[in-house]
Amino acid sequence: MVGYKFMGKAHSHAYRDLPFYFDCETEPVLQALAGRDEEGVKAAAEKMGWLSYETDWRRLIERDDIDLIDIVTPNNTHAEIAIAAAEAGKHILCEKPLALTMEQAQRMYNAVKKNNVIHMICYNYRFSPAMQFAKKLIEEGRLGKIYHMRATYLQDWIMDPKFPLVWRLTKEVTGSGALGDIAAHSIDLARYLVGEFDEVTGMMETFIKERPVAEVSGGLSAKSDSSVMKEVDVDDASAFLVRFENGAMGVFEASRFAGGNRNGNRFEINGSKGSIRWDMESMNNLEVYFADDEAGLQGYRNITCTEEQHPFADAYWPAGHIIGYEHTFINLMTELMKGLSEGYSPSPNFDDGIKNQEILAAIEKSVETRGWVKVEQMKLVENV
Amino acid sequence: MVGYKFMGKAHSHAYRDLPFYFDCETEPVLQALAGRDEEGVKAAAEKMGWLSYETDWRRLIERDDIDLIDIVTPNNTHAEIAIAAAEAGKHILCEKPLALTMEQAQRMYNAVKKNNVIHMICYNYRFSPAMQFAKKLIEEGRLGKIYHMRATYLQDWIMDPKFPLVWRLTKEVTGSGALGDIAAHSIDLARYLVGEFDEVTGMMETFIKERPVAEVSGGLSAKSDSSVMKEVDVDDASAFLVRFENGAMGVFEASRFAGGNRNGNRFEINGSKGSIRWDMESMNNLEVYFADDEAGLQGYRNITCTEEQHPFADAYWPAGHIIGYEHTFINLMTELMKGLSEGYSPSPNFDDGIKNQEILAAIEKSVETRGWVKVEQMKLVENV
Amino acid sequence: MVGYKFMGKAHSHAYRDLPFYFDCETEPVLQALAGRDEEGVKAAAEKMGWLSYETDWRRLIERDDIDLIDIVTPNNTHAEIAIAAAEAGKHILCEKPLALTMEQAQRMYNAVKKNNVIHMICYNYRFSPAMQFAKKLIEEGRLGKIYHMRATYLQDWIMDPKFPLVWRLTKEVTGSGALGDIAAHSIDLARYLVGEFDEVTGMMETFIKERPVAEVSGGLSAKSDSSVMKEVDVDDASAFLVRFENGAMGVFEASRFAGGNRNGNRFEINGSKGSIRWDMESMNNLEVYFADDEAGLQGYRNITCTEEQHPFADAYWPAGHIIGYEHTFINLMTELMKGLSEGYSPSPNFDDGIKNQEILAAIEKSVETRGWVKVEQMKLVENV
Amino acid sequence: MVGYKFMGKAHSHAYRDLPFYFDCETEPVLQALAGRDEEGVKAAAEKMGWLSYETDWRRLIERDDIDLIDIVTPNNTHAEIAIAAAEAGKHILCEKPLALTMEQAQRMYNAVKKNNVIHMICYNYRFSPAMQFAKKLIEEGRLGKIYHMRATYLQDWIMDPKFPLVWRLTKEVTGSGALGDIAAHSIDLARYLVGEFDEVTGMMETFIKERPVAEVSGGLSAKSDSSVMKEVDVDDASAFLVRFENGAMGVFEASRFAGGNRNGNRFEINGSKGSIRWDMESMNNLEVYFADDEAGLQGYRNITCTEEQHPFADAYWPAGHIIGYEHTFINLMTELMKGLSEGYSPSPNFDDGIKNQEILAAIEKSVETRGWVKVEQMKLVENV
Structure with a gap:
């Protein structure tokens, strides 16, 4: 490693x-x-x-x-x-x-x-049991035709203007800010659950234009006594509208300036037959709504995905005993181990990585051109 | 009337x-x-x-x-x-x-x-006590500089493809669909709480392209046995990105196809010093976060705006005894009565109405032009 | 009146x-x-x-x-x-x-x-639409055999030791404190939804033993500059265990010393087939769980009781537009009007009042005797 | 082991x-x-x-x-x-x-x-960061004098009458049912956070009186094809009222028949200056209320205890990245390792174990005697 x-x-x-x-x-x-x-x-x-x-x-x-x-x-x-x-x-x-x-x-x-x-x-x-279960519900057609995904990934760790210019805030090291660091996660969940992106239009903002140079620059937290200021060249926040290939609408936002949200990776998906909601800070729970539930008894169900029906959950603890952030990595790596044994590249792999990158690039381009950008064009242009 | x-x-x-x-x-x-x-x-x-x-x-x-x-x-x-x-x-x-x-x-x-x-x-x-209290907090600077507003207004009453073409779905009667009917409310709250819109870019979708002609067409619910189908010429859903004049970012979405959301008029505002969240379906509650709360004790407070400190609440019931949808109208009309007595037009008045209309028009234009539209230009163009 | x-x-x-x-x-x-x-x-x-x-x-x-x-x-x-x-x-x-x-x-x-x-x-x-709907579900057997009810009625309006001795804190005027004022409501909901009480054992506490004499004594809030102190002879809080006639267990608590709870009238009922939860501060919502929901998709549904299937809701606003505290009185009085027209005493009537009183008396007696008291005995003893 | x-x-x-x-x-x-x-x-x-x-x-x-x-x-x-x-x-x-x-x-x-x-x-x-943080708040006097603790530990894994008689349902192996298995946890949290128990009175119920004999009997889940039925001699549910030595009131309930609650270990504590709420199924969160928060801004704060101010949290992941059930054991064992190094028995140790046992015994005795039992008497009687 x-x-x-x-x-x-x-x-x-x-x-x-x-x-x-x-x-x-x-x-x-x-x-x-x-x-x-x-x-x-x-x-x-x-x-x-x-x-x-x-x-x-x-x-x-x-x-x-x-x-x-x-x-x-x-x-x-x-x-x-x-x-x-x-x-x-x-x-x-x-x-x-x-x-x-x-x-x-x-x-x-x-x-x-x-x-x-x-x-x-x-x-x-993708590897929280709730997400794997969401995927299963969608593949089984339980949500019907998907109309909407709205996703936010909200953090607040750099709101202090004195927070230094760590590598995650430096374009040449990181590529982009909130966009590549956290919106990329929302995009992956969107591709996993809803499908491929057709076109996008977005906006990016840098609220704090310059910051003290970082003295030590690993991890997420850092302090700096430096009085040397340097321009921040990545986005503090990004938002974009999406038209999916299957006709669904997407609304996405990622920010490191959303006070009170430490790791607010959240979304809602609405389909013709049902809807789901999820929040990484309560990652074990999936809220599920079915339009064909009996009239008068329709409402979001709050499901704790710790039961044998929930993928991966069985390996851990009895129902109602939650798992945490680290288990998403463990689950992902079991897929990797399986791929290594059986000789294939489990998803998400570099195919997913490159498609995600295309979308990030299309969003950045849309910010430049102030208009909609086809994700596919992006690829064609870049691949020449 | x-x-x-x-x-x-x-x-x-x-x-x-x-x-x-x-x-x-x-x-x-x-x-x-x-x-x-x-x-x-x-x-x-x-x-x-x-x-x-x-x-x-x-x-x-x-x-x-x-x-x-x-x-x-x-x-x-x-x-x-x-x-x-x-x-x-x-x-x-x-x-x-x-x-x-x-x-x-x-x-x-x-x-x-x-x-x-x-x-x-x-x-x-605007006239729920929670919104009036939010306004007060923002005016007192309790949220600091505003960075973000994200608002959704989600409904699901026309998801059934057999739901007929009532007047709210007919462009010549209503102007637009989700945009003018419900996004307009979010825009009003945004103008009230965050400030004026500088520019917008949006998207509009009509998921169900034709519907049976309505037989009776008042109110929100309707049934039709008609086999005559007619094109739906308004949006089922709209979304738009906003740059406010004060530099804040806005992300807005309104839909009548968001299953499980009966009247989901919700938003979150993040500022440098604090954040608020609100949901009309729990309209008495305002969630408030302060960045300067003691470290370790920072988190959204769930405030039930039924106390004497909350505007208008005093007129009703003791703390914890909630009011409902209808009271927003009562409160608004007390302002109107005051305006009539004292000879002025209380906000929101036609000034607000026209600014809201400018924004709606700018969003519609941005959909046509597939790019950002200045709200102010909108006015200039239209006013000639 | x-x-x-x-x-x-x-x-x-x-x-x-x-x-x-x-x-x-x-x-x-x-x-x-x-x-x-x-x-x-x-x-x-x-x-x-x-x-x-x-x-x-x-x-x-x-x-x-x-x-x-x-x-x-x-x-x-x-x-x-x-x-x-x-x-x-x-x-x-x-x-x-x-x-x-x-x-x-x-x-x-x-x-x-x-x-x-x-x-x-x-x-x-009883007359919030959610409670009427809960009654309907229970009568239809949707919850099966009832095993449990746990109810709290929590307030905090007299926690300040300087809050004066208003009539609601004076035994000769009010009978008891939290018990008769608010636990009585929980008891009524229990009788309505679960059934009659068989036996009870309870405890009552007065945390603040004396308070300044009230100068004005109406309503819930009051201030006193009086330096004259007088003993508080009613309970600040009461709790009791219940065995219902149908074998269900009950656990009840009422307090005016539960900081952060302005009007926390809440309960959960568990039956062999399903469960419900309710909170008066979100009175439009009923959480419902069904044990026979598909495995993996079991979880409390959050139902906003504002739809035509929900008793009384139809008279008000479209789905998702909530009503408030005052509407419970309006609904109750429609029953009274119906009773006056048709010549019967709608429930809750004095039959319910006297049964509620028996239970209150049995709880008070259990506090004295430090043991379980049969509610029925209570009546026999008192009625002689 | x-x-x-x-x-x-x-x-x-x-x-x-x-x-x-x-x-x-x-x-x-x-x-x-x-x-x-x-x-x-x-x-x-x-x-x-x-x-x-x-x-x-x-x-x-x-x-x-x-x-x-x-x-x-x-x-x-x-x-x-x-x-x-x-x-x-x-x-x-x-x-x-x-x-x-x-x-x-x-x-x-x-x-x-x-x-x-x-x-x-x-x-x-005790070793979830939220509980350690709660302890710290209480020790610092942030909640003031404690008036109330209400705790439930609700499960539903044996509600099916065909669920077999595993060892956890057999008195000679397990001592008691819900009482010793799960109420014991609530009692430990109560002793940790509120203080010692003075007296108790309780009730215990066995809703399903006989069950099929278990074929294999480890863990929490089991199936049985046995048609041999045997009496269940432990409680399916227990509830008890508590008077703490410091004058606080306690209301406790544990059940394995509370449908929809997989592992509902929850409580609320109210003190003169503040209140806290916690739910093991959302174990990273602690809700905190302070009575001296500014009027109009009082409400429960939802704190995710994943920050450096929260005991043990620092060892894991950045703020907002949650941990799970298993980490409570890891944290406890770090205390054990420290005790082994330094030569002392960290709390909770056998002193806590025996005090907990006294309380369980006093509750069981109160069920027999149908009255209040002093916890201290329990010890005296048993110790002879």
Whole structure:
């Protein structure tokens, strides 16, 4: 695994904890952790249970005892590492978003296809039992024809103007702000549950135009005493309208300036036969409405997705005993293990990653052109 | 009052009930109700306590014993009635939206200004105590600089494809569908709480393209045995992005196809110091978040706005004893009575009506042009 | 009507407003309001729309133009007024609880029976559409055999130790504190929905032992500058366990010391086939759970009881447009009007009042004896 | 560790996962798992990561490489194992409730005291960050003087009359039903947050009087094809009233017949200055009300206890990223590790276990005597 901050912790834990809950033919071995700072990576490897460490990620790729490269570094490094890994025949799990640009994403995609390696991208929220169950309901036609999805991903961790310019706020490292970091998750859930995007139009805002330079820049929280100010070149918030290929309407918003919302990844989907609502902060619950419930008894049901009927839930605790954020990673990795055993790339994989990237690019383009942008055109233009 | 269906009932009740709760210098007397169908209007007048009735609204305007004309007819008749009323020196309360087009709205506005009559438009949701209290908090700076408003107005009463083509679904009578009927309310709350709109871009959808012709067409519910189908020419749902003049972002959606939402008029506003959330279906409650609450104790407070600190609440019941939909009309009409006594047009009045109409028109234009439209340009273009 | 404070306002409004929403064969005429203080009663009569006033309630009983006596005075006066009214052949609506003691209640009951007048007691919470709908579900067997009811009625209006000794805190005027004032409501809902009480055991507490003497003593709120302190001789809070005749278990609590709960009249009922939950502060909503819902899709449904299937709701507004506290009185009075037309005493009437009183008495006795008390024994003992 | 079903899984996971999140001086090594069925215990040991297994728990006690005995067996075996372990100088973590009877509990308590071993009892719900934070608020006086606690622990897993007679429904194995299994948790939270119990009076019910004999009897779920019926001799539901030593009132209810409630461990505490509410099914949230919040802005705050101010939360994920049921065990075991390092028995320990047992015994006695029972008398009577 390359990287060991917030996502590194989440992935490491998932690999460790997975065999306790699930019986997979392939089981993860935490061979080696890579990071540039020897002291840091050594301590992290020890703490998180990695058997060895490297200070250059290229060493991981050279090693024969490593089959899977997990990329949890900042977004600007994904392409180089993934391409090198693919060319060395290593399987890949990559953090989202896939890359900074469509061009990078396309090269990554080509590399995994050419080298025939297993690939996944870590859109972990799909793997809450509630989301898996939602998918099942929709596939069974329980919601009917989908008319609407409205999704927000609301946070508030950078509202303080003194919060420093960490890497997640720097375009050359991260690509975009709220858009690529959190709206990308909503887009993945939308593609998973509703379908492909036809066209988009959006807006992006940076409310705090400059911030103190960060002294240390990992993780989500940071303090800075720096008086040196620098321009913020990514979006604090983004919103966009969507026309899905199946005719559904989408309304999306992501913000890091929505006070009182720590991790408000929420949506509602309305179909001709039913509706669902979900909120990651209460991730075990799915609200479900059926239009054909008896008249007078129609209303959203609040379902705690901890029962045997709910995918993945069975592996954990009895009904009503909730699981948390980390279990979305564990569940995702059981899919990865299955893919490794059986020789396919489970969804979400780089196909999903590149489609997500296309949508992000189309939104950014729509902001520039102040009009609607076809997602498909995006691809054509970029792929030339 | 002209008209006696859903809104006619709400207004009639409010006039009757107002003196019980409030001491106004001017008190309403229910002089006369007008409607074309003699049998219908007679029964309605009797039932709702009107002292007389007319079968031609022009008769109301001729009568000397009538000071105020209340217009609760379909939208395509607002302009003619209001202009005639203003020219006869009658004060006016008009249902929303003001008119079908900016041109009509402008003429109505000119008429009330020229004839110096008191005028209001019935954006009643402002008058829930929670909204009045929200306004107070924002004016006192308790939310700081506003960054975001996201509002939905979700209904589901026409999802059945067999639901007939009532007047609310016919462009020449109503102007637009979800946009003018319900998004207009969200726009009014946005203008009230956040400020003026700078530019917008939107989308509108009609999911069910044709419906059976309606046999009877008043109110919200209707059945039709008709096998004659006709095209639906208004929107089932609309969504739009907003840039407010003060820099805030807005994301709005209105739909009549959001199953499980009977009257989901909801929003959240985020500012630098605090946030609020509201839902008309729990209209007595306002959720309030303050960023400067002690660390560890930050979270949305659920406030039941039934206390003496909450505007209008004092007139009703002790704390915790809720009021309902009808009280928003009563409260609005106390303002109207005050305006009549003191000689001014309380907000929301035709100024608000016309600004709302400009925004609706700008959204419709943005749908045509598939790009952003300045609200101010809208006015310039239309006013020539 | 005798009395014109909080309940006087609620009743007066309901009589006035009832004909607007309902078509009753008998319609209320607000003939006369009685109160001892001429200035007060005159102003109240005028404000609330009573045609005349009296300063002695006995005058109401003497008047031929009055058919119904509505008693909204403090509890210690109910018996005398009700008995006099019954003996004069007047029909009666009495505020709850019926009386201070079983002995008084029995005499009132005997009077209405002997004189063959229509009688009701104002347990208004039964008349929210959600409660009427709950009753219907239970009667249809939708919840199966009832196992549990747990109910709380939580308020916090007297938590300030300086809050004065108003009449509601004085035993000789009110009988008991939280028990008779608010637990009595929960008991009525329990009898209505679950059935008769077999035996009870309870506890009562007075947290603030003495309070300043009240200067003015009407309504729920009051201030006192008095430095004269007097003992509080009623309960601030009461709790009791119940065995219902049908075998269900009950757990009840009422308190005026439950901070943050302004009017928390709430309960949950669990049966073999389903459960319901309700909260008066969101009185339009009923949460309903069905054990035979499809596995994986089981969860409480949140139903807004504003639809045509919900009793009384049809008279008001379209689905999703809520009603409030005052409508429970209006609905109750439509039943009273029907009873007056058709010559029967609609439930809840004095039969319910006396059974409720028996239960209150049994709870008080259980507190004294520190053991379980049969409700039926209570009656036998008291009736001798 | 002795036992490997539901609790065995929870404990094993916690030992494994603890070092990932916390840096403890003492770290758990999963030396050996004991169980009578060799095949079962072998498979469980392998699956859950135990280094060895034994088919007789006595072997664990004999082994020198084992310092801590963790008892997760049915309640009737706790005493024998714990006493043997203590006498062998092993430290002990015991599942709750401590024992079947006060007499057993007393002997266990004496054994750990005499042999000076570290002891804890696994009342894990104390260790959700929300509960630890609640404790801190109460200790700081933020709620003032406590007036009320009302707690329910509601489940529905045995409502089907065909659900078999598993060990949790058999008195000689488990002691009591809902009372010892789940009310015991509420009692522990009450003692932790409010204080010691002075006296109690309760009721216990068994709704389904006989059930089919169980074929396999571990865990919470089971099926039986048996047509042999046997009497159920434990309570399906229990409720009790409490007078705390500090004068607070308590109302408690536990049931396995509360349909729609899978694991409804909930309570509300009201004090003179503030109130809190909590629900284990949303265990990350604590609702907090402060009476001295500004008038008009008073309301329950919904706090997600995932921030650095919330005990234990810091070890996991960023704010708004929730944890689950299993983390309560991890947190508890960090306390145990600390106790082992520093030589003390962290709370909750056998002192808490025995006090909890006294209360359970007093409730059972009150059911027999149909009156109030002093908790302290209980001890005196039982200890002779």
